[in-house]
Amino acid sequence: MKDKVSADISLNVSGVTVTYRNGNTGLRDASFSLSAGSICGLVGVNGSGKSTLFKAIMGFVTPTTGTVQIGGRPAAEAMRKNLVAYVPQAEEVDWNFPVLVEDVVMMGRYGHMGFLRTPSVHDRAMVTDALDRVRMTEYRDRQIGELSGGQKKRVFLARALAQEGKLILLDEPFTGVDVKTEHAIIDLMGELRDAGHLMLVSTHNLGSVPDFCDQVVLINQTVLAAGPTETTFTQSNLEEAFGGVLRHFRLDGTELHNDEDERGVTVLTDDERPVIFYGNKDRAHEPRRRQRDRDETGPPPEFMDDAS
Amino acid sequence: MSELLVPFAYDYMIKAMVISALVGGVCAFLSAYLMLKGWSLMGDALAHAIVPGVAGAYILGLPFAAGAFLAGLLASLGMYLVNQVSRLREDAIIGLIFTSFFAFGLLLVSIYPTAVNVQTIIMGNVLAIPDDEALQVLIIAAVSLTILTLKWRDLMVVFFDENYARTVGLHPIRLKILFFTLLSACTVAALQTVGAFLVVAMVITPGATAYLLTDRFHILLLLSVAIGAATSFIGAYLSFFLNGATGGIIVVLQTVVFLAIFLFAPKHGLLQTRRAAAASIAEHEQTS
Ligand SMILES: Nc1ncnc2c1ncn2[C@@H]1O[C@H](COP(=O)(O)OP(=O)(O)O)[C@@H](O)[C@H]1O
Ligand SMILES: [Mg+2]
Numbered sequence: 001m002k003d004k005v006s007a008d009i010s011l012n013v014s015g016v017t018v019t020y021r022n023g024n025t026g027l028r029d030a031s032f033s034l035s036a037g038s039i040c041g042l043v044g045v046n047g048s049g050k051s052t053l054f055k056a057i058m059g060f061v062t063p064t065t066g067t068v069q070i071g072g073r074p075a076a077e078a079m080r081k082n083l084v085a086y087v088p089q090a091e092e093v094d095w096n097f098p099v100l101v102e103d104v105v106m107m108g109r110y111g112h113m114g115f116l117r118t119p120s121v122h123d124r125a126m127v128t129d130a131l132d133r134v135r136m137t138e139y140r141d142r143q144i145g146e147l148s149g150g151q152k153k154r155v156f157l158a159r160a161l162a163q164e165g166k167l168i169l170l171d172e173p174f175t176g177v178d179v180k181t182e183h184a185i186i187d188l189m190g191e192l193r194d195a196g197h198l199m200l201v202s203t204h205n206l207g208s209v210p211d212f213c214d215q216v217v218l219i220n221q222t223v224l225a226a227g228p229t230e231t232t233f234t235q236s237n238l239e240e241a242f243g244g245v246l247r248h249f250r251l252d253g254t255e256l257h258n259d260e261d262e263r264g265v266t267v268l269t270d271d272e273r274p275v276i277f278y279g280n281k282d283r284a285h286e287p288r289r290r291q292r293d294r295d296e297t298g299p300p301p302e303f304m305d306d307a308s
Numbered sequence: 309m310s311e312l313l314v315p316f317a318y319d320y321m322i323k324a325m326v327i328s329a330l331v332g333g334v335c336a337f338l339s340a341y342l343m344l345k346g347w348s349l350m351g352d353a354l355a356h357a358i359v360p361g362v363a364g365a366y367i368l369g370l371p372f373a374a375g376a377f378l379a380g381l382l383a384s385l386g387m388y389l390v391n392q393v394s395r396l397r398e399d400a401i402i403g404l405i406f407t408s409f410f411a412f413g414l415l416l417v418s419i420y421p422t423a424v425n426v427q428t429i430i431m432g433n434v435l436a437i438p439d440d441e442a443l444q445v446l447i448i449a450a451v452s453l454t455i456l457t458l459k460w461r462d463l464m465v466v467f468f469d470e471n472y473a474r475t476v477g478l479h480p481i482r483l484k485i486l487f488f489t490l491l492s493a494c495t496v497a498a499l500q501t502v503g504a505f506l507v508v509a510m511v512i513t514p515g516a517t518a519y520l521l522t523d524r525f526h527i528l529l530l531l532s533v534a535i536g537a538a539t540s541f542i543g544a545y546l547s548f549f550l551n552g553a554t555g556g557i558i559v560v561l562q563t564v565v566f567l568a569i570f571l572f573a574p575k576h577g578l579l580q581t582r583r584a585a586a587a588s589i590a591e592h593e594q595t596s
Contacts, residue, residue: 022395060471080477088471097344097468098523107465111476117461143523163476 001213005207007235009083009166009198010035011057016066017058018049025221028067032226036166039193041229043201045242048220050202051089054169057084057200068166078167082111085165087156095145101139101155101308105130108162130161133188150181157185168192170201174208182254185197186212206268206275209233235277238268317550323442324434327454327543328558330449331497332510336536337456338491338513340529341467350387350397351511353406354495355504356487357383359413359430363500367420373444373496380492383409432503432555441500448497453491463487501540502555509559510536517566520573535565 011034018027027049034040053063057068059075070078078084085108108130109123119127134154139147140284144155153173160168174182187214189199200217203209209216209229216233217226218241225237234236257263266277315321335351342348361379365372383405400457425507437445440494466480473480491511498507518531543558550557571578 021392055471058475060474079475082477084475086472086475088469092469092471094344098519098525098528099464099468100524103524104468107468107472107476110461110465110478116458159472165475286388294523 008036009196010069011167011198011200012067012069012072013053013057014067014069016063016068018052018061019064020061026061027056027219028222030056030219030223031066032223033233034215036198037193038215039189039199039201040215040217041209041233042161042200042217042219043204043206043209043233043238043241044202044219045204047183048241049222052084053219054171054202055201057169058075058084063255080111082163083166085160085163085168086167087153087160087170087173088177090149090152093144093152095152099144100140101132101136101144101147102127103140104144104155105140105158105162108159109131111163112190126164126198127158130158133161134158135184150178153177156294157188166197168197168199170199172204174201174203174205181210196279200210206238225293228302233275235268236267238275242268283301311595315545317340318548321544324547325418325541325544326436327437327442327449327478327500328434328461328544329537331445331494331563332514332540333533333537333544333559334449334453334456334494334512335498335507335515336532337529338455338487338494339511339513339536339543340411340532341463341487342491342511342526343433343515343519345467347507348512349402350416350506350511351491352493352508353387353402354380354492355499356406356413357409358492358496358499359504360416361413362411363416363420367416371444372441373448373493376496376499377492379409379413380495381489384488388415428503430504431553432499432501432506434501435547437500438508445500447481450495452494452497455486459483459486460526465477481495486520486570501544502558506555506559509562510540513562513566514539517562518567520569520576523575536560539565546587 005214013033014031016027016030017025019025022257027286030053040280042053045052056063057070057075058079068075071081073081073083075084097161105127106123109119109126110117113119113123128137129276131140134157135150136154136158139151139155143153147155153176157170157173160170160251173185177185186208189201192199201213213229213233215227216229218224218232218237219240220243223239225232263279267274270279315325317565338351341571342351358376358379361375361377362372363375364370364379365375368375371427386405387401390396390405391398394401394405415553462473462478462483463486465476465478466483470480473483495507495511504511514532514536515528518528521531522528539561543561544554546561547554547557569577572580576581
């Protein structure tokens with residue numbers, strides 16, 4: 001039913017520079033490309049241009065130079081085709097607006113509706129399904145301001161699900177969210193990746209990046225490195241991206257081992273979850289993946305009720 | 309009893325009541341949006357900015373609505389442009405633009421003391437509205453109401469989350485232009501009923517009142533329109549007995565309704581909020 005272009009989504013950012021009206025350059029000469037069935041972490045400090053990059057991808061700000069192509073089309077056209085779903089940063093939302101959870105999720109269907117935007121049976125079913133997938137069904141009649149941080153995130157995630165966008169942009173989805181919800185969001189993203197979606201997720205939560213991202217883009221005003229997590233998310237690249245902002249701990253081999261093993265542990269943290277490198281100092285290493293709860297005794301992570 | 313029906317025996321009263329109700333309803337529709345964006349004073353600004361347009365139209369012998377509308381659009385455009393190119397805060401820009409338009413209007417009126425009755429512009433006089441002006445007002449209100457009924461959902465999404473509106477293929481800028489065009493048009497219409505000073509109440513109070521009663525936008529719209537239309541109708545009716553000052557009566561009525569709901573609303577009212585807080589404290593004390 002769907003044509004090939006929209007079935008195989010891709011994102012192509014080439015040479016994008018964004019200068020704000022006040023003369024601030026939010027992003028300089030950014031280039032990278034991604035293709036379907038992938039979760040890409042967009043990693044950088046505050047003010048490094050993550051949100052600016054999102055805005056440029058969606059055409060909310062016009063790049064002074066460079067182009068963005070989504071599924072081989074210009075951004076505006078891709079959005080008219082409902083290819084792009086966006087989960088905003090919490091600060092961008094007016095939480096006092098008189099809408100219920102289900103109303104917000106229904107907004108995700110607007111692009112699929114006719115002139116009068118009257119929801120069809122199918123639209124309602126999609127909303128119910130999306131709410132169910134993020135375990136928010138019992139809150140569907142709540143005003144959106146009356147939710148916890150994690151629940152709020154899930155509502156907007158459900159809106160993106162209901163929209164059926166092939167490219168999903170998530171701006172800091174883990175900020176103000178507890179670990180359980182974070183894992184549940186990560187699991188949901190995994191399902192979406194398997195279904196062929198492409199996700200770009202900004203975060204400065206370093207530790208969880210190797211857990212769920214198969215690609216990373218490191219930015220600081222410009223793209224410093226982009227590629228598969230194993231080869232790009234390295235200690236030296238991270239130190240470049242984060243400059244002196246990161247806390248840095250290193251335990252050398254002699255402090256860890258009683259034998260001749262030279263491998264040491266390096267912990268990088270920006271006060272959220274740290275990233276840990278283990279091995280010889282001078283070689284590039286794969287970052288360590290954390291053990292997930294599911295590998296241990298606890299129940300699999302799920303969206304839990306964190307309201308009470 | 310029959311005394312209460314007397315206003316219905318006069319054509320001019322029926323005309324006034326119907327026009328007031330329509331204008332009150334459509335202004336209330338717009339108020340639901342304005343209030344949510346913190347743009348409430350925009351209505352006030354527009355009403356004042358319209359004065360030079362009305363004066364100019366009278367001087368040139370054009371329909372007042374055309375002049376008013378042009379001035380309203382110019383003022384909105386001015387506010388938008390200054391907002392784009394300067395770093396002044398929005399309230400300062402609004403204040404700046406509307407006072408300069410209003411001053412220019414007063415200047416025009418004082419230089420060309422024609423048939424314009426400033427009193428009419430500023431205070432409104434729906435009881436003495438001529439037929440052709442009544443028709444203009446009716447058309448403006450009816451067209452605006454139709455467009456709003458068709459497009460309220462699109463406007464809601466734009467007002468709630470402009471960025472998201474774009475990702476679902478809406479055109480926020482076009483829709484905002486549409487909204488401000490309607491606002492300018494309806495402000496012109498309201499000028500006739502309640503006058504420039506009180507238009508602001510018509511485009512704030514009903515929405516603010518309804519906001520205290522519901523958490524759903526479409527219900528907010530319905531309540532707001534109902535409150536706006538009913539208070540305007542009743543206000544016009546009462547002005548027959550109180551002899552004139554229709555605008556004043558309408559706005560006083562709206563304020564009374566607002567105060568009552570502010571106190572007694574089931575969920576967001578002052579008393580209920582207090583009661584809920586007290587109950588939760590009591591419950592806490594019981595359990596501990
Ligand atoms: N609306 C704006 N006007 C001017 N400068 C801006 C604006 N938004 C962001 N910037 C600047 O652009 C840079 C990148 O910001 P942003 O993309 O929000 O960073 P991040 O999302 O990574 O924290 C910062 O230096 C910021 O000050
Ligand atoms: Mg940001």
